[in-house]
Amino acid sequence: MPPSRRRNENLRALLAEARWTQAALARTVNALAAEIDLDLNYDRTAVAHWLSGTRPAPPVPELIAEALSRRLGRSVSPAATGLAGEPSTPAGGRLPLSDLPVGSALTELCSMENDPARRAAARMVPYREAELARAAAGSADRGRVPAVPRGERDAGDDLGVVRLAVRFYSASFDAHGGRRARSALAVYLADDIAPLLRERESHQPRRGLLVEASRLSFLLARMYQDASVHGLAQRHFTTALRLAEESGDATARAVVLRGLSAQALALGHRRIALHAAEAAAATRASEGPARAFLLSQLAVAQAACGLHRVARESLDRAERALTTGERAGTAEPFTSYSAGSLEFQSADVLRYTGDLPAARTALANSLAHRSAGDHRGMALSHAQHAEILMGLGHVEEACASWNSFLDHYVQLRSGTADLATGRLRQLLTPFRKLPVANAVLHRAFAVTSLSQHS
Known part of the structure; x- marks a missing residue:
């Protein structure tokens, strides 16, 4: 019995x-x-x-x-x-990585992606609100640390190679979404970057290498976030934050906090997202495009929390900062911020304030400023544009925008884009008797089925 x-x-x-x-x-x-x-x-x-x-x-x-x-x-x-x-020994997804040196923590975390025995458990780590709260609170008094000098060569030729990798993986994310090249980036971090960090632990300075490692970890975090694996994405953001803090680069740290804020806001954790955005924007070292990048997220978080007037003020400050950056003429990942991305954030602010016509205009501007190869940005901008048009009652125009979304969707492996197709079906199904809506629904079913089997 x-x-x-x-x-x-x-x-x-x-x-x-x-x-x-x-x-x-x-x-x-x-x-x-x-x-x-x-x-x-x-x-x-x-x-x-x-x-x-x-x-x-x-x-x-x-x-x-x-x-x-x-x-x-x-x-x-x-x-x-x-x-x-x-447990007597931690499960794969619950390693006490904060107890390890940052290079070892990076190896441990990234090696999970290519270890089938640990990958499934790692991807089931919950998203933890308290972890974000600690990150935001821990960065409150660290806003005055100077940035890494632009000409620094603290790792010889290695630093130039790592910066090339940052450009490659950033471009891959924009063009193909978070489900492509993720395993390759995890291997590169575990097998190349982490050993290089350990090798240079006793050599000073090595700040530039730590900053670039933080940027690569940030990109890997965004790839997991884009695949809707938010718990593991948060762990990679936290590792990126540790790398940035060890580098002493205040702007690098603020960029990671901004990413954590955006993730929290996407999951509905509005108040904590605002705290993280405030901590990021409090950084004194950032200016130009980096300042615009931080302030745009602060504006969205403020608008989401009902602080509409200050959100508009933050957006105005972001626009002024971007104008300064455009005069400077920089165009590298993490040192530039596009007008298309800022207009996308502006549309989010305007949606939260209830000004749908203005949000529609901002998204049209966002699309006009994006490059054709930015499939992820183009897809998400067209999807949001279509949703706003539906809210304004313009079904046929929304269908045209959704068709443009699907043109870019076929180039992507992106959980965020998959969620957008789900909203497409939800919003258009009541209008399926309209030929134009029915055609879009059929096309969406066809392309999503093809994507799932590719």
């Missing part, structure tokens, strides 16, 4: 402390699973089973712990919920 399960009084007490119903916990766990591209459909009966002693399979205990941590405002471990024992 099998032993009877023991009721989970730990979880019951935590639910009572959180003042949550069983259904509320189930809904939150489902939402956290979506943040890591996992489709769960729990309801109150699943929670009842957990309370009766059933233990769900990983990563559900970690998702439950994260849900309760957010609700209670303190750290709750899976063991504290009664749903998992404390």
